């Protein structure tokens with residue numbers, strides 16, 4: 145639905161909502177920590193029920209979307225709903241588009257089998273590698289464990305929670321930066337710049353931690369070094385938030401043609417959550433074993449995904465989704481997976497999609 149020139153900015157609304165949620169949780173933690181009687185953490189966890197209750201109650205009064213009504217065969221209701229939403233009776237054109245799109249979706253069979261065809265190899269690789277690399281930036285080490293990390297560095301309880309609020313603010317603001325620049329600078333530039341900035345900050349963090357705590361992991365860190373470290377973590381979070389954070393969702397969502405979109409998006413989300421789980425489970429153990437080396441470990445991943453983007457991901461900025469096929473066809477590596485015949489088919493489907 146989004147016009148190609150604004151697609152990036154609009155799509156990032158999803159990631160912006162995620163960062164607002166993270167910041168809200170960090171603020172709640174900071175506030176409830178001040179409650180006397182050591183039960184603040186119960187309130188903090190319990191408050192997660194508030195958005196859940198709002199969503200549940202909201203769902204009871206949420207009307208059906210025109211799309212869903214059409215898909216279930218209630219075209220007249222869909223028209224009435226569209227008229228209500230748009231505030232006008234002139235909805236014929238939009239209704240016609242929605243009905244056509246719904247017909248096109250109905251014709252799609254076997255998206256899971258289709259995505260395995262050689263011509264969709266580049267999209268399949270995007271759906272696996274982009275979400276995997278997004279999590280291997282190590283972002284959730286900071287997002288999930290920031291207060292633990294800051295406490296280990298010698299910050300007090302309050303300062304640790306405040307530091308998590310600071311990284312949360314940086315995360316949200318830098319996501320807004322991405323919204324502003326993504327359709328101007330393009331996806332590749334942001335991916336590569338963000339990756340380089342994360343690499344530099346992670347290596348610097350590793351060096352500072354290595355100097356202070358060494359291989360034994362025992363030592364002390366002065367206030368000055370701890371503040372430099374907090375700054376470097378913010379530099380790292382900002383880089384993630386204007387690059388891999390939002391683009392990890394945006395790029396997969398714009399490269400799948402309708403024929404494989406449902407399968408492609410399901411793989412992207414599953415791979416992302418799988419790697420989120422793996423990183424979250426292994427982080428504390430890895431920190432105990434690798435100590436400051438853990439930051440070098442994530443730094444190495446930054447260079448690997450930089451190479452993947454540089455060599456294998458074409459620019460998708462401003463390309464209409466139905467013409468994406470041409471972008472892959474022209475690519476030096478993926479082009480050979482797409483025959484001229486496949487390319488023609490992709491093109492002839494254009495008016496339908």
Ligand SMILES: OC[C@H]1O[C@](O)(CO)[C@@H](O)[C@@H]1O
Nearest residue numbers: 162163283284287315389420
């Ligand atoms: O903003 C950071 C958050 O963004 C995500 O990568 C999702 O896109 C989460 O895994 C992470 O907690």
